[in-house]
Amino acid sequence: MRKAKEAVTISVIASLNGATLGGWTDYAKEIEQAGVEALELNIYILPTDTEMPGVEVEHTYLDIVEMVKPHIRILWR
Numbered sequence: 001m002r003k004a005k006e007a008v009t010i011s012v013i014a015s016l017n018g019a020t021l022g023g024w025t026d027y028a029k030e031i032e033q034a035g036v037e038a039l040e041l042n043i044y045i046l047p048t049d050t051e052m053p054g055v056e057v058e059h060t061y062l063d064i065v066e067m068v069k070p071h072i073r074i075l076w077r
Helices: 002-007 024-033 054-071
Strands: 013-018 038-043
Touching: 013 024, 024 038, 024 054, 038 054
Parallel strands: 013 038
Antiparallel strands: none
């Protein structure tokens, strides 16, 4: 990402992809340190349990955002 940032004059938006709670914070910090202007949290959860309420899936998304939020600034500028 740092090389991409150095190679262009336009804003760079990074995309962090994942499906579980682990790893988001560390990777988000590394991406921010590379100098990107924005970060997309691309959360991929495929609910296969038909008994799981939709609100539980939604809470997982919110939990990930709330976990990352205090550790980086580029999401909230």
